[in-house]
Amino acid sequence: MRNFPPERIRPGNASNANLKGDYILYWMVANRRTRWNFSLQRALDWSRELRKPLLIVEPLSCDYPWASDRFHQFILEGMIDNANACQEKRIDYRAYLEPKRGAGDGLIEALAERAAVVVTDDYPAFFLARMLRRATHRLATKCELIDSNGLFPMAATDKCFVRAYDFRRFLQKNLPAHLIDLPDAEPLPVPEIGGTVTLNGSIKKRWPEIARPLSKVSLEEFPIDHTVRSVAFTGGPQAAEGCLERFLDQRLDAYATMRNLPEEKSSSGLSPYLHFGHISSHYIFDRLMQRVAWSVEQLADSTTGARSGWWGVDENTEALLDQLVTWRELGFNMCSHRNDYERFSSLPDWAQKTLRQHAKDTRPYLYDQDSFDAAETHDPLWNAVQRQLAQSGEVHNYLRMLWGKKILEWSESPQEALKIMIHLNNKYAVDGRDPNSYSGIFWVLGRYDRAWGPERPIFGKIRYMSSENTARKYRTAGYLEKWGG
Ligand SMILES: Cc1cc2nc3c(=O)[nH]c(=O)nc-3n(C[C@H](O)[C@H](O)[C@H](O)COP(=O)(O)OP(=O)(O)OC[C@H]3O[C@@H](n4cnc5c(N)ncnc54)[C@H](O)[C@@H]3O)c2cc1C
Structure with a gap:
């Protein structure tokens, strides 16, 4: 086997490879793309090593919290791109869209036989993390979880960072060693490894959707x-690459100064694609x-944790890298190191303490989840943000902060x-559940x-x-006109 970054491999179980097996199975659950994907690269390495064809299965459950048309459609569009890319290279790719709750149970075990x-794919959050833990243990053959989430492998540190500054400083010292290990841009090979895998009749009988064309x-x-x-x-992936190119051509040059202006379309819009693995942060990094x-x-020698200057490039590129690498990967660091990342108890002690001390303070307004969901507060700007989130699936970062702060102020308790926030963000945001x-x-x-x-x-x-x-601080008239209802 050729060299592969060891920190990116996590054993899913203690089983050995089944040398009599018919194929290598890539179960694509998070990195839903065929380019710049360490998992696919690793699966192909196994294919070459054991001289077995590759079978890619990309599932879509209908039984996860907040499953909706919004996310199904987005994933389905990605599946069509992936199916086309694999067809071109004669790689056997199957999408499996679970038709009813529980119908997909047992499929991975059956394919693994x-x-x-x-x-x-290794992924540290949401139901995927739990599902991967459960499913991979049960497999009778060797299973590897591959981390293709970010530039810094999640397992390359034991430390959970609680401040962006500390993580940035840590990255400035430790990231360069990982910048030489980029995934292959085009891992899909010339068709020598390709070919169709003959699936067991019993699999096609129990899970007929695995042979179903996506157009239907x-x-x-x-x-x-x-x-x-x-x-x-x-x-x-195709739309993601288009989104990136438009951003590089039209908006990156003003990113550092404009990204905080809610009325301007100034940021990249890449978060939904990053969330569903339709684009790789390595690829974005490479293009930038x-x-x-x-x-x-060009990397600076000093590792002070400063937000700008370390990469040795212009201020706009530095600003984007700080979001894409420091801030984005800080979240992966938290979720991969703390099981309680989605619970109140994961807040720093000072924050828990001060919120508890003020939990009984009188709220100027009090709303429940349904009123927030229906954008029925007294505040026109807040309602507009909620409407945008519910209807368009995306909201500017600054307005998201305001949105959250007001939910804190107008809810019965910080825990509520x-x-x-978790419910509304994950229900509506295309980039949610991340x-x-x-x-x-x-x-x-x-x-x-x-x-x-002051307190x-x-x-x-x-x-x-x-x-x-x-x-x-910002012009919000145009925004209110658009989303004010
Ligand atoms: C209450 C609240 C909820 C949020 N929920 C989500 C969410 O569900 N999913 C999500 O991806 N982001 C979330 N964010 C962070 C941020 O708002 C989005 O990442 C950003 O707005 C995405 O837009 P963009 O892709 O145009 O970002 P750009 O400014 O173009 O940045 C490029 C990439 O860097 C990362 N990034 C940018 N800003 C942040 C940030 N503040 N924190 C972490 N990473 C960042 C994202 O991956 C983003 O796609 C939330 C922020 C707040 C305050």
Whole structure:
């Protein structure tokens, strides 16, 4: 086998490879793409090593929290891209869309019975993390979970970082060693390894959807939430690459100064694609750095944790890298190291303490989850943000912060606010249910932040934000006109 970064491999069980197996199975659950994908690369390495064809199975469960037309459509669009890419290279690719709850149970075990090795994606959050833990243990053949989530492998540190500054400083010292290990841009080979795998008749009988053409799929068939509608932008690796190119051509040059302006479309819009694994952060990194003809020698010697200057490139590229690498991977670090990453108890002690001390303070307004969901508060700006989230599936970062702070202020308790934020964000945001979702939501409650003064009712020492200040600082008239209802 050729060299592969060892920190990116996590054994799923203690079984050996089944040398009599018929194929290598890549169970694609998080890195839903055929380019820049360490898992696919590893599966192909096994194919070459054991001289067995590769079978890629990309499943879509209908039985996870907040499953809806919105996410099904987005994933389905990606599946079509992946099916086309594999067809071109004569790799056997099957999408499996679970038709009813529980129908997919046992499929992976059944496919693994005839597999020599199973490779799957390592992912630290949401139901996927639990499902992977359960499923991989049960397999009778060797299974590897591969981390293709970010530039810094999750397992390359034992430490869980509680401040972005510390993590940035750590990355400045430790990331360079991993920048030489990029995944292959095009791992799919010339067709020598390809070919169709003959599936067991009993598999096709019990899970007939595995042989079903994607063109015949209609969202109405699935027992998912049909009230959360598909979004106006297309999912999938092709759309993701288009989104990246438009950002590089049209907006990156003003990113550092414009990204905080809610009225401008100034950020990349890549988070939904990153979330579903339709695009790789390695690929984004590569495109950014090619553009400025960067080489690793440009990295600054000093590792002070400063937000800008370390990469040795222009301020816009530095600013984007700080979000894409420091902030994004901080969330993966948290979720991979703490099982309670989605619970109140994971907040820093100072934040828990101050929120508890102010838990009984009188709320100026009090709403329950349904009123928030229906955008029925007294605050036109808040309602507009909620409407945008519910209808379009995306919201600007600054407005997301305000959205969360007001939920904290107008909910019965901080724990209730947490529950409501998680529910609404994950129900509507295309990029929800991600390590970043928990970073953002918990940031509202003090994670990755510091204590602020003066101490206020409800918030205590937690950073405060208000719609009035937002309206003073930024132009919101156009936004209110669009989403004001
Ligand atoms: C209450 C709240 C909820 C949030 N929920 C989510 C969520 O569900 N999913 C999600 O991906 N992000 C979430 N964020 C973080 C942030 O708002 C989004 O990542 C960002 O708006 C995505 O837009 P973009 O892709 O255009 O970002 P860009 O500015 O173009 O940044 C590029 C990439 O860097 C990463 N990034 C950018 N900002 C942040 C940040 N503040 N924290 C972590 N990573 C960041 C994202 O992967 C993003 O795609 C949340 C923030 C808050 C305050």
